[in-house]
């Protein structure tokens with residue numbers, strides 16, 4: 001049987017390759033890959049397949065969200081009577097740990113669909129998700145994968161957050177869910193991948209970390225919250241006599257394929273160790289500011305050569321706004337208008353996030369260039385000022401990010417997810433109506449569940 005390549009061409013867009021090239025060009029897609037990006041139309045053979053006129057659009061590499069929580073999608077607008085946290089731990093106890101216990105398979109699926117549709121509308125083609133649903137752990141990553149990858153059509157690296165906060169049985173269920181899903185991801189053909197999820201050091205005993213170390217495959221990494229609040233380091237010293245990074249290192253979990261989210265309260269020795277171990281860290285500025293937990297050491301982290309990426313931590317999916325905020329936070333915190341400059345910001349989202357995804361999926365991401373996966377976002381954008389390789393970051397941050405973001409078309413592995421602002425595989429209005437029903441039920445269960 002001969003295999004016929006499906007070719008699409010995207011014509012007349014202003015194409016940014018993700019690095020240093022901006023030009024009006026034609027992108028040729030051959031099956032799941034970019035075959036060519038040419039400034040002059042191909043001569044000779046007529047292109048096969050679909051020709052897409054992208055006049056008035058900006059083409060950029062599909063964005064990657066390096067730390068998020070799809071399960072938080074149905075929390076939008078939820079009020080909890082008596083909610084008055086005075087610390088990060090109290091935010092978890094009073095809100096998130098009540099919500100996650102109330103999740104059932106139907107609400108996990110609805111949250112996955114809402115999160116994936118939201119991501120697509122923000123130009124995101126790949127999410128690295130950290131999932132928790134303590135009342136329905138076994139199979140929950142399959143439910144999420146079915147919603148995000150099979151139904152909406154995005155790529156996702158999924159993880160189940162193992163924790164001791166809900167008793168031994170659920171600790172073991174979480175470990176088994178990760179082991180099972182890591183094995184299934186080996187045959188995913190690049191559409192989904194996996195990390196071994198861990199909640200955070202302060203909810204994990206040494207006994208559990210030893211079990212994780214025994215069960216995690218040698219080529220897999222963990223995805224864990226580290227030093228998000230100051231309590232995490234304080235409790236590590238109090239209970240174990242060492243700081244978090246030393247503790248994770250003792251269990252062999254600081255690996256190049258591991259992701260440490262937040263890392264706000266590391267000391268210099270820990271930052272050095274993270275760099276030595278080539279572990280990825282992920283900055284989530286809007287979430288950190290919303291929880292009032294601290295300021296990420298962007299300069300110190302990048303100066304050490306650490307692979308630092310960007311995530312939204314479930315607070316929406318608009319990574320361009322997140323990136324803009326990352327710059328604002330550094331300038332504000334250091335009272336220095338030169339802090340958080342374009343070079344550092346470009347590195348976070350357009351260099352390091354693709355490398356973090358590469359470590360999870362095993363192939364390269366993040367460029368509109370021949371040989372790369374055809375993960376492409378088309379944004380309605382008519383620049384009012386000159387646009388070229390020197391000004392593209394200014395346009396993305398001060399134009400696309402701070403004005404209305406309109407992603408009209410999205411392609412993942414060469415396949416359309418959004419075309420002309422409409423989803424290809426899902427009835428968006430019907431799914432949002434269903435999500436509202438699921439959210440109302442979830443909110444009731446959350447409030448009735450009480451603190452635990």
Ligand SMILES: [Zn+2]
Nearest residue numbers: 130225261313
């Ligand atoms: Zn998180």
